[in-house]
Amino acid sequence: MSTRMVTFTLDGHLYGVDVAAVQEVLRGQTRTRIPLSPVTLAGLINLRGQVLSAIDLRALLDLPDRADGTEPMLVVIRVAGEPVALMVDTIGSVVDVDADQFEPPPDTLAGVSRDLLLGAYKLEDQLLLALDVDRAVAA
Template identity: 50%
Template sequence: MRHQLATFKLDDRLYGVDVARVQEALKIQAHTPVPHAPRTVAGLVNLRGQVVLMVDLRARLGREPYGPDDEPMMMVVNIDGEPISLLVDAVGDVLELDPDTFGPPPPTLEESLQELVTGVYSMEDELLLSLDVDLAAQV
């Protein structure tokens, strides 16, 4: 059975999460900062009456967080039945991938990604990093 992954870009790398975990993808919305929160918390956003935590995935992966002038996309995922918004550079397509193309993360992968990437899919022209969405959403 082929794996369906919703994809997104972050720092010119292609990532994917199980499409069944994705609620929606949106342009960044007006949000409220959370005082004294870790740098991985970008704020809170109201999505149709529901308050949703925004996780800065750049900061979560050990990179420079998004600045006030950046316009990341929001990939809203379900974590234990609750929506969490992951901020990403760009949202991509849903891809159907053959499980035979899946392998362990390369040993050259940065340490900040080692715990969050469950493996990689070898595609024709690039690698797709499979992200552990539960760990990625932890702040």
Template identity: 30%
Template sequence: MDMRNEATHIAREDGARSAAQAATSAEFLTFRLGAEEYGIDILRVQEIRSYEEPTRIANAPSFIKGVVNLRGVIVPVVDLRIKLGCEKVEYNGFTVVIVLNVRGRVVGAVVDSVSDVLELAGDLIKPAPEMSASVDTSFITGIASVGERMLILMDIEALMSSADMGLIEGAQSLQ
């Protein structure tokens, strides 16, 4: 009888430990922008599509490439390489659009390539370094080292709904 109770107690501890680990880990879609590798919450990703030239919108900022029709939904397309100041923006066979669901809106993000989906434990994620006031790091949630790789983890919802993007109505009141 005591052995059964002890086994049940150990099983409960193991279950609690794995539940705690699950709560502190998250899955990230990783992608490249220039030489850097970024990660975003996989739960924001709706789909990944090959790049197609969007229809340009007059007077839009340079990082908003235009709009595409995605099965009847008009989707604004943001080139993250331009938005985040990559030196070289080149469209090739690896260029893709990550279709995101941000605060109920569908938005496309152009990236150089998609790498993989990684599950990262909370202890692998370090806080983003403090930068000068002229560098906007508000959308960076942390940095993760995975082997030789250094991932910049970003809050894609905060970036896409920032006021300068102008994509999400009433973004200021929601923050």
């Protein structure tokens, strides 16, 4: 059985989410910071009159900060019917992956990164880390 994944990069690693969860992909949206909010909540975004939370996946996955001046891209996903924006470094493509390419999260991953991944797909030239969007948004 094949699954379609929307891919994106974070700190040089390839991640993916199920295409069924993705609403749209955006760039250059203004974010409004929320005082005293956790570092993982990058702010709020007004998307055509709808206010979305923007989650910084780098902060959530304990990755280093983005280089100064690098504008993140946003993957808008739907979790429990509500849209949420995930901040990523770059957007990749849509890839089809098969169940026989899937493996549990690698043992080299520890901590929160391991908890937020469904597992990994072995592609020809790299590993595609499958993000659990429900857990990522809940965190």
